[in-house]
Amino acid sequence: MKGINHEIVNLFLFIISTNYLSYLHVNYKSIIIFSVVFYIFTYFITPDVDMKSRPSKRLWVLGWIPRLLLKHRGISHSFIGWTVIFIVGYYFIGFLVFGACIPVYSHLVLDSVF
Numbered sequence: 001m002k003g004i005n006h007e008i009v010n011l012f013l014f015i016i017s018t019n020y021l022s023y024l025h026v027n028y029k030s031i032i033i034f035s036v037v038f039y040i041f042t043y044f045i046t047p048d049v050d051m052k053s054r055p056s057k058r059l060w061v062l063g064w065i066p067r068l069l070l071k072h073r074g075i076s077h078s079f080i081g082w083t084v085i086f087i088v089g090y091y092f093i094g095f096l097v098f099g100a101c102i103p104v105y106s107h108l109v110l111d112s113v114f
């Protein structure tokens with residue numbers, strides 16, 4: 001799937017998830033942090049940093065490091081790898097890690113379907 005389509009799907013997921021957090025009466029400070037994490041994992045740190053993609057180009061010089069180290073759709077597209085990272089992240093930042101989980105898992109699901 002093209003990068004722009006991932007970003008469009010994530011935009012819809014962002015609207016749904018932030019509205020849901022509002023519905024749950026999560027404080028605004030947490031929603032803002034959640035949004036920043038969501039933004040970073042939608043536009044900069046995505047499974048597609050392993051190739052010359054929009055997120056990789058946004059990272060400028062840092063973008064070519066994962067391109068050199070990882071092959072496309074290798075470990076960066078691993079459900080297990082990301083899950084381990086998110087479990088560790090949950091330990092440090094709690095539910096805010098879902099701001100990273102949602103865009104990354106949507107990417108992995110869409111890549112496996114399309």
Ligand SMILES: [Zn+2]
Nearest residue numbers: 047048107111
């Ligand atoms: Zn991908």
